[in-house]
Amino acid sequence: MKELIVQGPGQLAWVEAPEPQLTTPASALVRPIASASCDLDRRLIAGTTPFKPPFALGHECVAEVLEVGSAVRNLHRGDLVSVPWKIACGACAQCLAGRSSACTTVPRMACYGVPAGGHWGGLFSEQALVPFADAMLVPLPAGLDPLAVASASDNLTDAWVAASRPLATRQDARVLVVGGTESLGVLAVQMARAAGAASVDYLDEHPLRQQLAARSGAGVDLMGRDLDRSYDLVISATRDHQALRRGLLALAPGGHCSCIGIIFDDPKIPLFDMYLRDVTFSVGACSVQRHIPKVLDLVHSGYCDPLLVEPQVVGWEDAPQALIQPLTKCIVVRERIT
Ligand SMILES: [Zn+2]
């Protein structure tokens, strides 16, 4: 089979690799049919993260199930599933507490497409091994377009959790999304609306993303407005330190900032200003598994439309070129065989 490998900074190529085999009775083999770029992928390819090549790329996809081990109960060949980015057992204390991103059965940060806790393959590959199939894979409702939920594995669900958790305890909340990466901010606009925000504004100078955020229901004309103490929830989907700071200073008393742009260094944050407002700051790798069914349901019911980010949809042969600098999302597709 072929794997899409980051070989060096800016170098992506399809490389022949041995087909994965079922390793345990709980495992399954899947074949990605719609694989999306995460906003992290561009940086992984460019070599601007702590994770060094070579490694197989990709940690967001909808796949068809090819084969399941003898202990797998809920899945069968031909099922369409969302494959979470994180490898997790579903049975350790962390998984049972809903923190699949901290699963202790596998190495810390074991996941697809990022060499952070070993090598587990990538979800652009022709096949992938899922070690804990029942615990990890989430079947798609019938009739749901795989393209629309290719990012449920990570970005889309991350955006949902960033919005819905703080909004669950805040009525009539005013939300500010600080954009800055390819798709996460626009997805967060949609999810804040789906989670019941009273209003959503979007802060980002990028014209295309502004346009997509506006189409997703955000106010985007913030020029010259004093944002200080204006928002109950700020979703910071940026890596820019100044933009993060601006978001934090836009928090109203009692507000919450969900920081979902992965920042690898240590920005200076206005801790005393935050103290005076009694705000909460949350940051962390999203434990997506338990939230994916809800996200699939939101898309299926029309509460949000991830395709509004206007992904570039390409075939496998065009993937290396398209993934180097996606405008928003890039979704790589292949025909089903089951
Ligand atoms: Zn990701």
Ligand SMILES: [Zn+2]
């Ligand atoms: Zn676990």
